[in-house]
Amino acid sequence: MANATPLHVVTGKGGTGKTTVAAALATALADAGQRVLLCEVEGRQGIAQLFDVPPLPYEERKVGVGLGGGEVYALAIDPEAALLEYLQMYYRLGRAGKALDRFGIIDFATTIAPGVRDVLLTGKVYEAARRRNGDRFTYDAVVMDAPPTGRIARFLNVNEEVAGLARVGPVRRQASSIMAMMRSRSTHVHLVTVLEEMPVQETLDGIDGLRDTTLPVGHVIVNLVQPSLLSDDTRDAFRSGALGTKQVASALKSVALEADAARALIDQGSAHVERQALQDAQREMLSQTDRPVIELPTLPDAIDQGALFELAGFLRDDLLQRGEVA
The missing domain is CATH 3.40.50.300 (P-loop containing nucleotide triphosphate hydrolases)
Structure with a gap:
């Protein structure tokens, strides 16, 4: 008992x-x-x-x-x-x-x-x-x-x-x-x-x-x-500037989509990468405690x-x- x-x-x-x-x-x-x-x-x-x-x-x-x-x-x-x-x-x-x-x-x-x-x-x-x-x-x-x-x-x-x-x-x-x-x-x-x-x-x-x-x-x-919505390669490309409006516009055209959406997609992707970086930095701070951490989505x-x-x-x-x- x-x-x-x-x-x-x-x-x-x-x-x-x-x-x-x-x-x-x-x-x-x-x-x-x-x-x-x-x-x-x-x-x-x-x-x-x-x-x-x-x-x-x-x-x-x-x-x-x-x-x-x-x-x-x-x-x-x-x-x-x-x-x-x-x-x-x-x-x-x-x-x-x-x-x-x-x-x-x-x-x-x-x-x-x-x-x-x-x-x-x-x-x-x-x-x-x-x-x-x-x-x-x-x-x-x-x-x-x-x-x-x-x-x-x-x-x-x-x-x-x-x-x-x-x-x-x-x-x-x-x-x-x-x-x-x-x-x-x-x-x-x-x-x-x-x-x-x-x-x-x-x-x-x-x-x-x-x-x-x-x-x-x-x-x-x-x-x-x-959750992260991007692969590591895509995230690195955003951070380095290798993935920009021109590349996204070209990809959109290749599948018969409007190239004008490229700027909005880049902005959303950049904001997502920044959000993930913030989460990672705060996660690292919490890891300094000796308490178990549970994450809920x-x-x-x-x-x-x-x-x-x-x-x-x-x-x-x-x-x-x-x-x-x-």
């Missing part, structure tokens, strides 16, 4: 597809036959949109199945609802807690004390990851769609966040328990990026920040990778459940090769 439910925290700079990758990872684990809980903590309802279901309430709901027979459940964690649940759990306030909510005190508490807000958000994940049905955990894995890379170390380091707010008592004890989970071997903080300068640099800074707070760094997941169509299955396939195959999925 496992000693702990694996927790996969997914972070990334805005625009890198962090939520999509988190959903694809949950689907990949479900493809391997696991029962997975996918949580979001930013109130954007991104999970509901990806799985094409109504907005998620503050309760766990089944949103998908994996090809291997597993299931994906989802939970949108609301800090105000989590605080009411916390007050009932630790202080048995019941109706008194709901009265506080009517007077706006709950909203005030979660807004004025962001450290407590993070304890509540991560605390719900902690509870779900530790929950048992009989002699086994309720979920085989928990995936958290977490805040962006620039805030992730502070968000996960909840013990430090509440140090000045609660030195003793249930809040402090819960924060300490959460930190024990966050720093355990069963937790993996994955960083999502794209092969562009700013996201890659933020990813490298994020890795340093996580290590500075002794939080476990998992995979670097490179999303939206553009740019898909031609909008992200729907079919696309999630496709991305999950890439993740599952890589994780299986590394022995990280049963």
Whole structure:
């Protein structure tokens, strides 16, 4: 029997597809036959949109199945609802807690004390990851769609966040328990990026920040990778100038096509070569870390459940090769 439910925290700079990758990872684990809980903590309802279901309430709901027979459940964690649940759990306030909510005190508490807000958000994940049905955990894995890379170390380091707010008592004890989970071997903080300068640099800074707070760094997941459409010879010809408008126009004429398209084709080809060079340079920077890197391709169509299955396939195959999925 496992000693702990694996927790996969997914972070990334805005625009890198962090939520999509988190959903694809949950689907990949479900493809391997696991029962997975996918949580979001930013109130954007991104999970509901990806799985094409109504907005998620503050309760766990089944949103998908994996090809291997597993299931994906989802939970949108609301800090105000989590605080009411916390007050009932630790202080048995019941109706008194709901009265506080009517007077706006709950909203005030979660807004004025962001450290407590993070304890509540991560605390719900902690509870779900530790929950048992009989002699086994309720979920085989928990995936958290977490805040962006620039805030992730502070968000996960909840013990430090509440140090000045609660030195003793249930809040402090819960924060300490959460930190024990966050720093355990069963937790993996994955960083999502794209092969562009700013996201890659933020990813490298994020890795340093996580290590500075002794939080476990998992995979670097490179999303939206553009495949090379040109052969090495064609690319070299573009770079050297050996392939220009005259050569392309001549080739077009030889197959009875309009030579006027040559300039546009050259411009597109040059832009593609430059894009590939940028990707290669950023890929080289990521290779300097000691973390495994997984690349996910740019898909031609909008992200729907079919696309999630496709991305999950890439993740599952890589994780299986590394022995990280049963």
